[in-house]
Amino acid sequence: MAEIIKEKEEIQEFLKNLGIEYRFSCYSEKNPEGCQLLADYLSQIDSDYEKANKVLKENCDERNYGRSCSSYGMNLLNGR
16 A cells, blocks of 8 residues: 555656646746647646636747647637
């Protein structure tokens, strides 16, 4: 059982670090792919569609990243 807890803690730490990397890539480096990954992270890991949509819209409008435009549109169509 201790191994499972350790593995769960490792996964949580990994996911936390992943979010930090995606935020840095998007906000500091202004990397369109990093912003898309951050939006995916926010929606799938944090279940925060409002923040994800904000990132997607900004990435679409400011960086013309087509995947973010599509994801943002699909979220709106799905009521997210």
